[in-house]
Amino acid sequence: MGRRVVALATADEAFQVIAAIDHQQHPLLGQDSGGLAGCDPNQVPLSATWPEECDAAIDFSLPIAVGSAVASCLQSKTPLVIATTGLSDETQAAIEEAVKQIPIVWAPSMSLAVNLTMKLAEQAAAALKNVPGGVDIEIIERHHRYKVDAPSGTALKFGELIAGQMDGETKHVHGREGETGQRSRHEIGYHAVRVGDNTGEHTIVYGMLGETLELRVASSNRDCYASGALAAARWIQGRPPGLYSMFDVLGLS
Numbered sequence: 001m002g003r004r005v006v007a008l009a010t011a012d013e014a015f016q017v018i019a020a021i022d023h024q025q026h027p028l029l030g031q032d033s034g035g036l037a038g039c040d041p042n043q044v045p046l047s048a049t050w051p052e053e054c055d056a057a058i059d060f061s062l063p064i065a066v067g068s069a070v071a072s073c074l075q076s077k078t079p080l081v082i083a084t085t086g087l088s089d090e091t092q093a094a095i096e097e098a099v100k101q102i103p104i105v106w107a108p109s110m111s112l113a114v115n116l117t118m119k120l121a122e123q124a125a126a127a128l129k130n131v132p133g134g135v136d137i138e139i140i141e142r143h144h145r146y147k148v149d150a151p152s153g154t155a156l157k158f159g160e161l162i163a164g165q166m167d168g169e170t171k172h173v174h175g176r177e178g179e180t181g182q183r184s185r186h187e188i189g190y191h192a193v194r195v196g197d198n199t200g201e202h203t204i205v206y207g208m209l210g211e212t213l214e215l216r217v218a219s220s221n222r223d224c225y226a227s228g229a230l231a232a233a234r235w236i237q238g239r240p241p242g243l244y245s246m247f248d249v250l251g252l253s
């Protein structure tokens with residue numbers, strides 16, 4: 001994702017890439033980030049050192065790296081866009097503390113289509129929750145074989161938003177195996193498929209007695225996430241400290 005952010009930012013006059021950060025042991029440190037992203041050289045070497053000042057930072061990294069990104073941005077008072085998923089409770093707490101001082105956009109999907117589908121998923125849940133015979137909601141996500149967290153942050157967000165529309169408590173069930181017994185009414189099932197180079201696909205199934213509704217959103221490459229993150233970086237500049245989502249950025253709140 002870092003390479004696509006650098007490539008799209010380089011191609012857009014509204015942005016100037018001033019730093020490309022990775023960890024201290026990264027074998028490509030010192031190499032030109034434009035070249036690494038497949039563009040012309042941009043004289044910005046891949047580095048482990050955060051700049052003292054910049055207008056906004058974008059984090060696509062690993063859960064263990066997000067804490068240091070937050071700390072660096074706090075120190076320089078830099079607005080931050082966090083796209084990394086699978087964050088620990090500790091990192092989430094650090095984000096909640098940091099937003100007292102800096103603005104942070106935090107979202108498991110930067111894609112416009114995904115965020116719009118989230119709104120549709122909420123609407124469908126609200127409309128179907130009391131349907132005679134009941135509705136069974138399951139979330140199927142597909143991603144590339146390199147993905148390290150499951151289910152996807154986006155699938156979990158879909159589940160959280162849908163649960164917010166249901167009456168009573170929702171049980172979140174991850175996969176099924178063995179003698180599970182019959183499906184209970186108040187659960188949301190999650191199924192994480194890992195295949196090839198799939199760039200991200202989510203299907204929300206609303207199964208009823210006699211008919212089924214499915215909402216499916218799929219990317220065909222990863223630029224929807226990179227361009228969404230760049231839009232968030234642009235949007236966040238000048239905002240007061242606080243925690244924002246892509247719904248805020250996209251005007252879908």
Ligand SMILES: NC(=O)C1=CN([C@@H]2O[C@H](COP(=O)(O)OP(=O)(O)OC[C@H]3O[C@@H](n4cnc5c(N)ncnc54)[C@H](OP(=O)(O)O)[C@@H]3O)[C@@H](O)[C@H]2O)C=CC1
Nearest residue numbers: 001002022023060061062065083084085107108109110225
């Ligand atoms: N919100 C959204 O729209 C999207 C979110 N994502 C999420 O973004 C994250 C990154 O995805 P992706 O780019 O595919 O993952 P990659 O593994 O390809 O990239 C992560 C990069 O972070 C580097 N890294 C590891 N540790 C640190 C550190 N301490 N400091 C700085 N950099 C570090 C990795 O280095 P090394 O290679 O050496 O490990 C690697 O270069 C994932 O959590 C993914 O789920 C992805 C797409 C869209």
Ligand SMILES: O=C(O)C1=N[C@H](C(=O)O)C[C@H](O)C1
Nearest residue numbers: 085108109147152153154200
């Ligand atoms: O790792 C990925 O690739 C993606 N991760 C995000 C997630 O976990 O939801 C967003 C997108 O689906 C791609």
